[in-house]
Amino acid sequence: MADVRGSGNAIPSKAVxxxxxxxxxxxxxxxxxxxxxxxxxxxxxxxxxxxGMEFMAVAGPRYDVARFxxxxxxxxxxxxDLLWVVGTVSQRQAPAxxxxxxxxxxxxxxxxxxxxxxxxxxxxxxATVPGIDKIIPVDVYVPxxxxxxxxxxxxxxxxxxxxxRGNRGEGLVAPPREVPAxxxxxxKGTAVYFGQERMREEKALTEGAAPSxxxxxxxxxxxxxxxxxxxxxxxxxxxxxxxxxxx
Amino acid sequence: xxxxxxxxxxxxxxxxxxxxxxxxxxxxxxxxxGTIRMVLDLDGETIVDVDIQPGYLHRGFExxxxxxxxxxxxxxxDRLNYVxxxxxxxxxxxxxEKLAGLKVPERCTWYRMILGELAxxxxxxxxxxxxxMELGAFTPFLWCIKTRDYVWDVLEQETGARLTxxxxxIGGMAKPPTDLFKEHTLAVLxxxxxxxxxxxxxxxxxxxxxxxxxxxxxxxxxxxLALGVTGPILRSTGVDYDVRKAxxxxxxxxxxxxxxVGHDGDNYDRFMVRFEEVRQSIRIIRQCVEKxxxxxxxxxxxVRYVFPEKQDVYDTIEATxxxxxxxxxxxxxxxxxxxxxxxxGNGELGFFIVSDGTGTPYRVRVRPPSFLNLQACREMLVGDxxxxxxxxxxxxxxxxxxxxx
Amino acid sequence: xxxxxxxxxxxxxxGKILATSDFRGDDEAVVAPKDWLEAARFVRDDADCAMDxxxxxxxxxxxxxxxDGEGPRFDVLVFARSSTKNHRVRLxxxxxxxxxLDSIFTVWAGASWAEREVFDMFGITFANHPDxxxxxxxxxxxxxxxxKDYPIEKTQPLVPYREIEGIDKLPPFGPxxxxxxxxxxxxxRLHGGDVQVSPAIGTQxxxxxxxSKGPEYLPDETPEAx
Numbered sequence: 001m002a003d004v005r006g007s008g009n010a011i012p013s014k015a016v017x018x019x020x021x022x023x024x025x026x027x028x029x030x031x032x033x034x035x036x037x038x039x040x041x042x043x044x045x046x047x048x049x050x051x052g053m054e055f056m057a058v059a060g061p062r063y064d065v066a067r068f069x070x071x072x073x074x075x076x077x078x079x080x081d082l083l084w085v086v087g088t089v090s091q092r093q094a095p096a097x098x099x100x101x102x103x104x105x106x107x108x109x110x111x112x113x114x115x116x117x118x119x120x121x122x123x124x125x126x127a128t129v130p131g132i133d134k135i136i137p138v139d140v141y142v143p144x145x146x147x148x149x150x151x152x153x154x155x156x157x158x159x160x161x162x163x164x165r166g167n168r169g170e171g172l173v174a175p176p177r178e179v180p181a182x183x184x185x186x187x188k189g190t191a192v193y194f195g196q197e198r199m200r201e202e203k204a205l206t207e208g209a210a211p212s213x214x215x216x217x218x219x220x221x222x223x224x225x226x227x228x229x230x231x232x233x234x235x236x237x238x239x240x241x242x243x244x245x246x247x
Numbered sequence: 248x249x250x251x252x253x254x255x256x257x258x259x260x261x262x263x264x265x266x267x268x269x270x271x272x273x274x275x276x277x278x279x280x281g282t283i284r285m286v287l288d289l290d291g292e293t294i295v296d297v298d299i300q301p302g303y304l305h306r307g308f309e310x311x312x313x314x315x316x317x318x319x320x321x322x323x324x325d326r327l328n329y330v331x332x333x334x335x336x337x338x339x340x341x342x343x344e345k346l347a348g349l350k351v352p353e354r355c356t357w358y359r360m361i362l363g364e365l366a367x368x369x370x371x372x373x374x375x376x377x378x379x380m381e382l383g384a385f386t387p388f389l390w391c392i393k394t395r396d397y398v399w400d401v402l403e404q405e406t407g408a409r410l411t412x413x414x415x416x417i418g419g420m421a422k423p424p425t426d427l428f429k430e431h432t433l434a435v436l437x438x439x440x441x442x443x444x445x446x447x448x449x450x451x452x453x454x455x456x457x458x459x460x461x462x463x464x465x466x467x468x469x470x471x472l473a474l475g476v477t478g479p480i481l482r483s484t485g486v487d488y489d490v491r492k493a494x495x496x497x498x499x500x501x502x503x504x505x506x507x508v509g510h511d512g513d514n515y516d517r518f519m520v521r522f523e524e525v526r527q528s529i530r531i532i533r534q535c536v537e538k539x540x541x542x543x544x545x546x547x548x549x550v551r552y553v554f555p556e557k558q559d560v561y562d563t564i565e566a567t568x569x570x571x572x573x574x575x576x577x578x579x580x581x582x583x584x585x586x587x588x589x590x591x592g593n594g595e596l597g598f599f600i601v602s603d604g605t606g607t608p609y610r611v612r613v614r615p616p617s618f619l620n621l622q623a624c625r626e627m628l629v630g631d632x633x634x635x636x637x638x639x640x641x642x643x644x645x646x647x648x649x650x651x652x
Numbered sequence: 653x654x655x656x657x658x659x660x661x662x663x664x665x666x667g668k669i670l671a672t673s674d675f676r677g678d679d680e681a682v683v684a685p686k687d688w689l690e691a692a693r694f695v696r697d698d699a700d701c702a703m704d705x706x707x708x709x710x711x712x713x714x715x716x717x718x719x720d721g722e723g724p725r726f727d728v729l730v731f732a733r734s735s736t737k738n739h740r741v742r743l744x745x746x747x748x749x750x751x752x753l754d755s756i757f758t759v760w761a762g763a764s765w766a767e768r769e770v771f772d773m774f775g776i777t778f779a780n781h782p783d784x785x786x787x788x789x790x791x792x793x794x795x796x797x798x799x800k801d802y803p804i805e806k807t808q809p810l811v812p813y814r815e816i817e818g819i820d821k822l823p824p825f826g827p828x829x830x831x832x833x834x835x836x837x838x839x840x841r842l843h844g845g846d847v848q849v850s851p852a853i854g855t856q857x858x859x860x861x862x863x864s865k866g867p868e869y870l871p872d873e874t875p876e877a878x
Binding site: 300301302305307309310311313314345346348469470472473474475476486488493494583584585586595597599601609610612614618619622623651652 | 760
C-alpha cells in the first residue's frame, strides 16, 4: 500500500482495467481506491461526552448518516478506518485514545466531533486535553458544542472528499457553480474563490493523465437517461461531486 | 488446585472447573458508554467481584465554576447531565435563588416546569432506547431518537439550541416563551405517546428482552437507600421517593401526577418505571400548559440580578450602569451556603453552593445522582453473568458528564 | 424542614454539637472531628432521626482561614435524609490539613465513593476507609485539584503532546482581557499579593498597567477594514 498520508497530489501509478479486444482502461490506482473508500467508511465511534447525543441524532432516521455509507460502526479498531472522536477527551482518557488510534490499520482517518475534541473548548483546565490533535493527527474538525447534525454531515463530506482525493491536504469546500457575470464582481480572497483556484490547479496537474474511474463511470452514466442522478460535469469550472447518494 | 470432576450442579449438569480470571472492560467499550472501566473478577462467566472505575470524563466542572461569574456556570451545568440539560439549568437557578431569597414570577415557574419535563422525556426516551439498542433491538432506538428530535425541536424553538441550551438565568429565564410555545408543546406529546406505545408493543412480549431484563441486576431497597441511590432506580426497588412529591418545589404540588414504583428493583422495573414517568411527565405538561398565563414577564424586577430592558440601557444612565455591573462584575449573590435539590433525570440533583458575596462562586458542588447510582452497580452485578452487564449498566443510565463532572 | 432534628441532636449529644444553623431552611449541625463518626451513627440509628438515606458527602476549602489561624482548613459536610420521616440534616466538621477524619463508610455504604472523591480532590484522608485511592483523577496525578492553591490550568499529561507546528491552543483574549473581573489568582492571593478582582481597580491602585497604555495589551492584528 502506497503512503497516502503525504501531502501533494495523487501518485500517478497506473492500473489496467478491463481489457480484451474492446481495449483497455487505465486509471490511477490511488483514485480508484479513494473512490471506493470514500463511500464505505467503517467508523469506530470513540464516544465520550455530550456530543454523543448529537452523534445518536446523526445516526438516527432524520439525518441518517447511512446516506453517506458511513453508518456501520465497528467496535474493533482493527476493522475500522474512520475514528470519530466524539466529546471531551480527558488526560486520563488520552492513553486509551492513542492506543485505539495506533491499533487501526492504514489508511485511517480521524474526525474530531465537536469543540472539545477539536480544541478542548471551555474546559481549559487541569483535567482536559486541549484538543485531540495534541495526541493524534486529525483530518477534519467539526466545531460546535455540540455541532448540529448538519455540521457533522458537512464535515463528513469534507472528509469523503479528502479520502476520494487520496491525500491529506486541506479539505476543500465544494464551490458553487460559477456564474460568469458573478465572477467579475466576486472578490479575490473568499473561500469560494480559493476553492475554485484549487480545483483549477488540480485539474491542470491531472491534465493529460488517464481519466479516473469516477469520470469513466459518469461518462457511462451520462449516456443513460436517468434524471434523478446528478451528474458531474467534465467541465473544469463546474466539476464537483454531487452530494446525492447515488453510490 | 485439586478439582473434583464428578461435581454436579443443581440442574444435574456436570460442573466444569474454572480458573478465576480477571477481565478488563472499558473505558473504550461500546457497553461502557466510553467513560467507565470495569475490572471484573470472574469465575467462569459469573461475576465474583467488580471494581468500577469512573473518572474518564472528569473535566473539572467544580473548579471551572470557581473561575467565572454566577451566570457563567450555566454552560457548564448544561453539560452535566447532557441528556436533560434543562433540568440542570432549572436546578441551578433554584439553588442560587434559594441563596439569594428570590421569588420568580408565576409564568416563569410554569415555563420552567414545562421545559424541564420535556427534558425529562428526552432523557428517559434516550436511556430506554439506548439500552434496547444494546440488547440488539435497533428499531425502537430509531423510533425513539426520531421522537426525541421532535421534542428537541420544541426546545430549539424556545431556546435556540438543540441540546445545550444555557437558557436558565438567576431570577428568570433568558427569554420569554414564544408565541406558539403551547401549540408546539401540545403537538409533540402525542408523538411521544405513539413512539412509546410502539416500542412497548415491540419488546414487551419479546423473549430475549424479558429474559435479559427480568430478575437481572436486582437491588434491595434498604441497600439502595444506604448507597444513596435516588431517582428511577430507587423507585424501581419500591421506595416512592420523588423530590417532586416529597419536597415539592416550583408548582409541583398544584399539578396532579403519580409516582410510579417498581417491585423487584431489577432491569425490567427500571425500564418500566422510566416509561411510566414519561407518561406522568406528559400529564404534568398538559396541566402546566393549561395553567400557564399567556402574558406577563418571566424575570424578576431587580436589576441586581436581571438585565434591564435593552431600550432602557440605551436611554437611561441607571440602566446602563446596571447592565455594565452585571456584565463586568457578575451577579452578586449574598454570602452563605445552601443545599437545594430537585428531581433530575437520574434522581436527586442537588446543588450545594457557597458564596462569599462576590460575583464569583466560592464553591459549586453538584450532588451527582449518576455517580451514586453507579456506585450501587456493583451490588447489582455481583452474582450475575458477563452478558448481564450490558442491560444492567444500560438501565442505570450513567451519564458521564454528571458522573465524572 | 423541621427544627425537631436539631433539637433532638442537641438534647442527645449535648456539648458535642458545637453550633447549629438553619440558614434558608437547611438544618445544619457542626461537630468536632473526633465526634464525626458518633454523630453520623446517631442520626442514622436514633428512632426520631432515622436518617437511613445517604445523600452526599463533600468538602470546602478555606485556605485563608488556616493561614490566618482562625481554624482548620477544610469543611467536610455530610447530607442525610430519612426515608420514613422525610426530613434532612447536614453535619459539618472542620478538618485541618494533613489530619485524618474517621470514615463513615460503616454508617452509610454510599459514603465510600464520596470519601474517595474528597480524598482525590482535596487530599483529606479518611481513617479506616477500606479502599482509599483516587477515583476521578488518575493515580499518577500530583496534587489535589479542588484546593484553592492548585492552579486551574496546570495539566499533568499522561501522553506527551505531539510536537507539531500550529496545534497550540490560543486563548481568545490576552491574559488580562479574558474574564478578568471574576478571576482570582489564588496563588498570589494566598501569598499576600494581588487580591483585586477588576483590572480597572487594579489600574487605579497601580497594580497593573492601564489597558489603554502599552502595546502588549493591544491585539496583534487589527481586522482589515473593508
